[in-house]
Amino acid sequence: MAAGMDWDDLRLFLAVARAGSLTGAGRALGVRHSTVLRRMAGFEARLGLRLFDRGPGGYALTAAGRELLEEASEVETRLVALERRLSGRDQRLTGTVRIATLGALAPWLAEALAAFRGLHPGIRTEIAISHETVSLARHETDIAIRISRNPPDSLIGRRIATLVHGIYGARDRLPLPPEATLAEAPWVTYAQGRADLPQARWVAANIPDSQVVLRTDHTGMLIQAVRAGIGLGLFACYLCDADPGLVRLRTLNGLGFDLWILTHPDLRDTPRVRVLMDHLAAALAARQPALTGQMPAMDPRQRGEGEWTGSAD
Incomplete structure (x- = not known):
């Protein structure tokens, strides 16, 4: 140099x-x-x-x-x-493993990591929570938990679940429209900076722009806005089904995004990375009912009459 x-x-x-x-x-x-x-x-x-x-x-x-x-x-x-x-080449079950993940998974991961800590006290974890993609190729993290249609071929890992999405409204504050008029209701969605998300693309394709009354780049803010009765929103079911303030009005299949746990091939045989990946994969797989929209219905209208893959009209 x-x-x-x-x-x-x-x-x-x-x-x-x-x-x-x-x-x-x-x-x-x-x-x-x-x-x-x-x-x-x-x-x-x-x-x-x-x-x-x-x-x-x-x-x-x-x-x-x-x-x-x-x-x-x-x-x-x-x-x-x-x-x-x-x-x-480090074969010890000690050291630090870095995880990049989604904020919405934090409660589940905290439970999983508490159990992991009891099994492997010599392994420490560092967690980066962001909706930005963290690079495994540049060694910015060791394990990535991502929502993706097709992860890069250069990475290895496993698919945890195919996520199911739904249209949600406030249980008490918003007059809930019948199915035929969902596109006529007020809506909340993601701001331009996150317009590439499948939920944002679906809203842009199926809901008139004049009906979108709030935009933000923060998922938590969108859910709060729906709960407050500002409008309807489209979310992965695992985010909202357990919320007593929300009602799933329709289920949308076909957005085609999966939850993956990934690492770089060079780390696949590193014991501390392998045991943590296996542990987290099992913990997330146990959440299949929530991830795939199979939680017990909070309201008779939550399931709708079948699966909706068409427009909101």
């Missing part, structure tokens, strides 16, 4: 290049904005190069920065692959 730079420099540079801002890079690295600014300025000074053009839209790579990005990405790929291979 050239004089004047080390891996920490390159890691910082890659974070700024990918985030396009000091704030985003600091969030990714777990350091302050001011720390990123100081270290980036020092790195550029040591190289005698300007790597970014600073503008109101963020940090844009210069020609030198684009060249360094290509080389630094290759260095990162090689170092991460080496780290994974070395981690995969």
